[in-house]
Amino acid sequence: MERRVVITACSAISPIGHGREQIVQSLLKGVSGIAPLREDALISRFIHSRVYGTVSYPIEYDFSRQYRKTMAPVSYYACQVAKEVLGQAQLPADFVTGGRLGIAFGSIHGSPTVQREIYKIFFEAKDKAAYQGIGAVDYLKSMVHTTAVNISKMFGITGRIISSGTACTTSSQSIGYGYEAVKYGLQDAMLCGGADEYDTTTVAVFDNLLACSTAFNDTPERTPRPFDRARDGLVVAEGAGAVMLEEYEFAKKRGATILGEVIGFACNSNGGDLILPNLDGITKTLRLGLENAKINATDVDLVSAHATATKMGDIIEAQATGRVFDKGPHVVGLKGYIGHTMAACGVIETIMTLYMMQEGFIAPTLNLEDIDERCAMIRHVQNLVELKTNTAAIQNFAFGGVNTSLLIRKWA
Amino acid sequence: MTRQDIENEVRKIFLRDFEIENPELDANLREAYGFDSIDAIDLLLEIEKYLGSELTQEEKKQAMDIRTMRQIIDYIEAMAARREMPRGGS
Numbered sequence: 059m060e061r062r063v064v065i066t067a068c069s070a071i072s073p074i075g076h077g078r079e080q081i082v083q084s085l086l087k088g089v090s091g092i093a094p095l096r097e098d099a100l101i102s103r104f105i106h107s108r109v110y111g112t113v114s115y116p117i118e119y120d121f122s123r124q125y126r127k128t129m130a131p132v133s134y135y136a137c138q139v140a141k142e143v144l145g146q147a148q149l150p151a152d153f154v155t156g157g158r159l160g161i162a163f164g165s166i167h168g169s170p171t172v173q174r175e176i177y178k179i180f181f182e183a184k185d186k187a188a189y190q191g192i193g194a195v196d197y198l199k200s201m202v203h204t205t206a207v208n209i210s211k212m213f214g215i216t217g218r219i220i221s222s223g224t225a226c227t228t229s230s231q232s233i234g235y236g237y238e239a240v241k242y243g244l245q246d247a248m249l250c251g252g253a254d255e256y257d258t259t260t261v262a263v264f265d266n267l268l269a270c271s272t273a274f275n276d277t278p279e280r281t282p283r284p285f286d287r288a289r290d291g292l293v294v295a296e297g298a299g300a301v302m303l304e305e306y307e308f309a310k311k312r313g314a315t316i317l318g319e320v321i322g323f324a325c326n327s328n329g330g331d332l333i334l335p336n337l338d339g340i341t342k343t344l345r346l347g348l349e350n351a352k353i354n355a356t357d358v359d360l361v362s363a364h365a366t367a368t369k370m371g372d373i374i375e376a377q378a379t380g381r382v383f384d385k386g387p388h389v390v391g392l393k394g395y396i397g398h399t400m401a402a403c404g405v406i407e408t409i410m411t412l413y414m415m416q417e418g419f420i421a422p423t424l425n426l427e428d429i430d431e432r433c434a435m436i437r438h439v440q441n442l443v444e445l446k447t448n449t450a451a452i453q454n455f456a457f458g459g460v461n462t463s464l465l466i467r468k469w470a
Numbered sequence: 471m472t473r474q475d476i477e478n479e480v481r482k483i484f485l486r487d488f489e490i491e492n493p494e495l496d497a498n499l500r501e502a503y504g505f506d507s508i509d510a511i512d513l514l515l516e517i518e519k520y521l522g523s524e525l526t527q528e529e530k531k532q533a534m535d536i537r538t539m540r541q542i543i544d545y546i547e548a549m550a551a552r553r554e555m556p557r558g559g560s
Binding site for chain 2: 122123124127128186190193194195198
């Protein structure tokens with residue numbers, strides 16, 4: 059049995075704003091969320107890339123200590139967007155706790171902020187008192203599924219827990235696996251998303267791989283530059299996003315506001331190199347996504363590219379996208395605005411795509427001024443386009459050779 | 471260290487570390503205030519600081535049956551007495 063799966067709520071904390079109004083305005087005005095890297099008195103002084111996609115505005119949290127005690131920064135983000143999505147969706151209270159609502163939520167590696175404190179003790183503990191500084195809750199705060207279970211605790215959600223931690227495909231998998239759980243009747247609704255906190259270890263990893271942007275340290279807003287000739291790497295970012303997926307008949311019966319529909323999902327692995335993008339692997343994912351959605355490439359009118367603005371990644375993605383879609387759909391690289399929000403990128407970019415579909419515009423790829431000819435086989439967006447789009451593909455690829463494609467449709 | 475001193479100290483810890491204000495002496499701490507096993511471990515660390523002495527693993531395990539404020543005070547009183555005994559005997 060295959061059931062239809064609709065999106066009934068969404069919210070994001072992103073470097074260009076919190077919630078629908080701010081994010082839409084930033085997209086319309088071409089606002090960049092990239093700022094100078096913060097000094098952290100640890101490794102930041104060694105990092106060549108001096109830019110970061112930063113959530114620099116205050117967020118008013120209202121979590122009591124009962125919940126705060128197991129939450130690291132990553133879970134503050136996660137629980138906040140979850141709270142907003144549950145508020146929007148207005149699911150009946152007994153349904154939320156009844157076992158038919160599950161959670162698919164992850165981060166790339168829990169909380170590096172808390173892990174740093176543990177390692178400090180690990181290497182520096184001189185006596186037993188120092189050893190006891192590893193608190194009872196440090197694991198709960200920093201484990202890889204910390205976001206999902208803190209959400210389950212805070213809202214009493216008792217259904218399935220899926221906590222993918224597949225780097226940059228973490229939250230696209232959350233949505234995809236949440237979609238499958240509802241589609242095949244395992245759950246009636248899934249709260250899906252991902253989050254990552256401010257963290258310089260991630261920057262260091264990419265920096266040492268020469269994959270981070272370094273040429274725009276004095277002008278952060280000019281990087282990353284997806285598909286642009288002058289692009290010089292990705293910009294690590296922080297943020298969170300969540301969507302509520304519900305079985306269509308259930309949502310209709312309870313009179314829920316339907317924002318869109320998830321119509322397909324595909325995920326595959328390159329089965330080889332863990333870093334290099336793979337043209338055949340990515341091409342296959344995009345085709346599998348269309349097959350899963352039972353649509354043709356020509357039905358897709360908007361593509362949200364993964365487009366991290368690395369030299370090779372963008373070329374391979376453009377080639378794969380060109381192979382599958384030719385110059386049909388408009389292709390936008392949303393990381394130009396927010397940087398690479400890591401575990402959150404799939405869900406935040408899905409939400410931004412959904413907003414654009416609802417508002418009837420396509421934001422240009424920020425900083426795409428001079429298209430790299432090796433990326434020219436797709437239909438780039440360089441100026442704001444006012445256009446009603448109906449079907450979008452959201453593409454994400456991760457370290458480890460994991461590829462995902464999500465297909466969503468605007469609700470008429 | 472009188473029983474009243476102990477009670478005052480525990481109330482201080484509860485307010486400062488657990489945001490629980492003036493818990494009733496015989497209320498079930500979990501049911502009434504959401505005090506859980508994580509808090510219990512943190513409380514044991516605070517008790518060690520207050521006693522100025524480490525609790526043994528065995529003593530810590532005994533504390534796992536505690537449910538109320540009164541039992542916490544009893545426990546601290548017993549642990550303090552146990553630590554004072556050798557001194558009293560010498």
